[in-house]
Amino acid sequence: MPKDFFRKSWWVNFAIIFCFLLLLPVISPSFRVPLYGKYLSFAFVALGIVLSWGYCGILSLGQGIFFGIGAYSLAMFLKLEASSPELPDFMVWSSVEQLPLAWEPFHSLAFTLICILVLPVLLAFPFTYMIFKKRVSGVYFSILTLALSLTLTVLIIGSQGGTGGANGITDFSTLKGWDVASDEARIRMYFLMLGLLAVCAVIVQYLVSSRYGKVLIAIRDREDRVRFSGYDTAWIKAATLSVSCVLASIGGAMFVLFTGLITPQLVGAVASVEMIVYAAFGGRTSVLGAVFAAFAVGWLKSALSEEFPQGWLFFLGGLFLLVTAVLPQGLAGLTGLFERKPAKGSDAK
């Protein structure tokens, strides 16, 4: 067991943040709960970005793709349940007469869950391993992933009959007969999700504090040296990014559970960049920062747009500028001010 994993200050912060999140549904009106669920679904994505970008230095602007895989998988399952034995409504509108073959397996919940957890790895690992093997990295990798997420949006919108096109998939409310849109179900789901989020956060924290986490930092800072120390860095990078993609996919599924819809805009390039912002806002090497930032930014978006329906985006943008300018380590840098710091390098990195 790595020593860093048992650092007391981390567990104290962990307890504070999760107690706060645990108390939220108790102290706020019930219509807020699905909103909190929505904000926190992005915390999964942000956790993954902390791992792949913050520690391993891979800036993927395609996390929306994997968010989309989780979200669309679950939405397809829920939609089939809502409309069966008929075809889903949007298919009827685009005069599709038979259920597309790709939809068939989504009658099964087990298949859907496997899809959410395994499909991201099957897609991400071989593809990125090839790319990293060819030494494509840095900005070029980011541009590549950005292009892919743009392509995906176009593809989804283009195939109206199979994906619901620009309107996405919506209008479903039961999971195996359980009404997930009721207040009670939502509160229950919120606690379930919080549990899952806590487990994921602990796993990521474990990973980054193990020796493997040190290797990731080494790859981020000097990949060449790591290669000459006998590591297959392409393999490690592809595997790390795959974990990050699975987290994004779980987040996507959670998003669908709480909002009851998924659209191409939510998985596109802009959404992908926004996910990076969560991680940057929280501090890109801070696991708890990512969780907190995903919640805080989501909450701020709602609060500001309620208060200033016209100009709220300016406030949000201004806040991002302020944080990146004043706190290069994100919100996590704030707690660092009060913590006893280990001897740090003279450079500002």
Add this chain to the structure above:
Amino acid sequence: MSKQALLEINDLLVAFGGFVAIDHVSLSVLHGEIRCIIGPNGAGKTTLLDAICGKTQASQGSIFFAGIRIDNESEFKRTRLGMGRKFQTPSVYDDLTVYQNIQISVPKGQSMLSAIFNRDDQFDEEIQSVAVTSNLEHLLTTQAGTLSHGQKQWLEIAMLLVQHPKLLLLDEPVAGMSLKERDQTVDLIKRISATQAIVVIEHDMDFVKKLSGNVTVLHQGAILCEGSIEQVQIDPRVREVYLGD
């Protein structure tokens, strides 16, 4: 091949576009040998090391290491066969401590599963002993980014030593060191050479003399002459191109 050399380079050619950086070089290094490679700027010394360790691909010729042909293998595979490379500018991981720098270089921990699940103090003894060998034992908890230039050089050597390589490739190991540090480095290299073969690239003639190994002089990508430092220094061709006489 003659009596099983550790490293055997046959007729190696490295060309970048039309520019020939290494021109039909053949070279062999025996077990336990210290080999110094000298030569004026642009002679191809660093390129030669790059070709040996896999940073640069050979255009022609072959490289055998411990009897295995390696010129088409990837860098990490060559490293796993027992080759360690120190770069010209010391490359250490600035954000990690000296201890962690050495720790992640331990070869036994290189599978990802072991890096995730094993206790992280299982190599403690080994790391301590390597740190003592390379004069870093009092700096283990220091952030590598704050070390002096010379200490970074030692740290990089320590990171290689912990892998127990059969062959060490050192690119200018005393650059930026004080006189005292240079002498300590000479001692360090001599101590290492008891168990490992070492190829050193260096400009500093004093340092090369103190190492008292075999010397190969490179000039414009080709080998000019080989021998002990005394033999090399009186060779008229060497005086002409290198010693500026």
